[in-house]
Amino acid sequence: MKHPHATGNESKVKKASRLSQIEPFHVMRIITRAMELQAAGVDIVNLAIGEPDFETPPLIVEAAVRALKASSMRYLPSLGTDELRAAISQWYRHRYGLDISKNRIAVTSGSSAALLLTMGVLVSPGDEILMPDPTYPCNRNFVSAMEGRSTLIPVGPDTDYQLTAELVERHWTERTVGVMIASPSNPTGSLMDADVLREIHQVVQANYGTLIVDEIYHGVTYGEQISSALEFADDVFVINSFSKYFAMTGWRLGWVVLPEAHVDDFEMLAQNLYISSPEVAQRAAVAAFHPETIKACDVNRMHYQEQRDFLLAELRTIGFKIPVDPMGAIYIYADCSKFTKDSFDFCQDLLENAGVAIAPGLDFGANRASEHVRFSYPKAIPVLAEGVRRLKEHLGC
Numbered sequence: 001m002k003h004p005h006a007t008g009n010e011s012k013v014k015k016a017s018r019l020s021q022i023e024p025f026h027v028m029r030i031i032t033r034a035m036e037l038q039a040a041g042v043d044i045v046n047l048a049i050g051e052p053d054f055e056t057p058p059l060i061v062e063a064a065v066r067a068l069k070a071s072s073m074r075y076l077p078s079l080g081t082d083e084l085r086a087a088i089s090q091w092y093r094h095r096y097g098l099d100i101s102k103n104r105i106a107v108t109s110g111s112s113a114a115l116l117l118t119m120g121v122l123v124s125p126g127d128e129i130l131m132p133d134p135t136y137p138c139n140r141n142f143v144s145a146m147e148g149r150s151t152l153i154p155v156g157p158d159t160d161y162q163l164t165a166e167l168v169e170r171h172w173t174e175r176t177v178g179v180m181i182a183s184p185s186n187p188t189g190s191l192m193d194a195d196v197l198r199e200i201h202q203v204v205q206a207n208y209g210t211l212i213v214d215e216i217y218h219g220v221t222y223g224e225q226i227s228s229a230l231e232f233a234d235d236v237f238v239i240n241s242f243s244k245y246f247a248m249t250g251w252r253l254g255w256v257v258l259p260e261a262h263v264d265d266f267e268m269l270a271q272n273l274y275i276s277s278p279e280v281a282q283r284a285a286v287a288a289f290h291p292e293t294i295k296a297c298d299v300n301r302m303h304y305q306e307q308r309d310f311l312l313a314e315l316r317t318i319g320f321k322i323p324v325d326p327m328g329a330i331y332i333y334a335d336c337s338k339f340t341k342d343s344f345d346f347c348q349d350l351l352e353n354a355g356v357a358i359a360p361g362l363d364f365g366a367n368r369a370s371e372h373v374r375f376s377y378p379k380a381i382p383v384l385a386e387g388v389r390r391l392k393e394h395l396g397c
């Protein structure tokens with residue numbers, strides 16, 4: 001049926017050309033379909049969405065309620081409240097033993113805004129950013145939004161799915177302005193060795209580029225605590241978020257530690273593009289660093305580890321190949337070539353016919369993407385066990 005206000009000219013209306021450079025988030029099709037099936041009464045084990053299954057810790061919620069009662073929510077300084085920036089600075093002292101001035105910290109609407117504004121500060125049209133393939137899907141689209149180009153560098157188990165200094169050196173061109181890495185990584189959960197990070201930083205520095213390090217899964221690691229890039233460099237953009245370790249995805253709050261020389265540029269973009277991050281979330285997030293909250297987040301981390309151990313062993317038994325144990329984040333990136341050569345088709349089939357939702361490799365790049373899928377495992381063990389039972393039945397294992 002024709003929309004009552006349709007004019008018939010919709011297909012001729014001019015759109016920005018950059019839209020053709022931005023790819024859809026394929027897993028959203030799976031998630032939307034999973035929701036439709038759920039609404040129709042079908043039980044779905046949803047391992048597609050990349051977020052914690054736990055409630056936001058209570059002290060954060062209580063702080064939000066107090067803030068809502070105490071003040072009308074207003075615009076704030078674009079880089080965030082002084083109180084929260086100071087609390088983040090104190091967190092670096094407490095967690096990493098680092099002295100990071102609060103003046104270098106910008107609070108943003110999720111780390112997504114931090115990543116987008118970072119690209120806004122660094123990328124001119126036609127400039128290149130190097131990143132591993134597979135990588136977090138939105139990264140290449142943040143670059144495209146600024147009319148830059150992403151150079152996707154295929155990585156595999158031999159380098160723990162991470163870039164190396166040699167790969168960065170080999171792919172650097174005169175248009176390259178920076179390198180983006182994430183440790184722990186989404187989708188592989190792999191970590192970058194501190195020495196490799198340092199070597200990459202040296203290559204980037206020698207070429208007058210900028211290193212961007214996404215540390216949003218810090219705190220969700222299953223071994224020793226990993227080091228921050230800030231331990232050896234103050235000219236890197238270090239991205240972080242309240243979304244994952246603090247279980248606050250829907251509060252839309254993140255931060256970035258900026259090189260001193262970029263603080264004013266970043267502030268100017270933030271002022272213009274979204275004025276400030278939400279006040280209620282900022283007032284609440286101060287309680288994220290309370291010892292009681294940290295204790296709760298560390299208990300969650302222990303559960304993630306149990307969930308990872310369970311699902312990792314089961315997926316390997318079924319026949320998925322997972323050559324590197326994921327040592328952080330909340331994902332298992334699995335080679336599904338035993339079952340399919342088209343992972344998107346495979347994901348659709350699993351959803352429709354087995355009631356299990358997972359993400360296709362296609363979202364994360366082009367490197368053997370059709371032979372990989374991502375499982376997001378923050379779910380209670382009985383839910384994971386039911387997912388495994390359905391996979392086994394459907395795949396005949």
Ligand SMILES: Cc1ncc(COP(=O)(O)O)c(C=O)c1O
Pocket residue numbers: 050109110111112113136182185186214216240241242243249253254
């Ligand atoms: C590696 C990585 N970076 C950034 C983000 C964006 O998260 P947010 O905007 O919620 O902080 C995500 C979300 O899944 C992610 O996996």
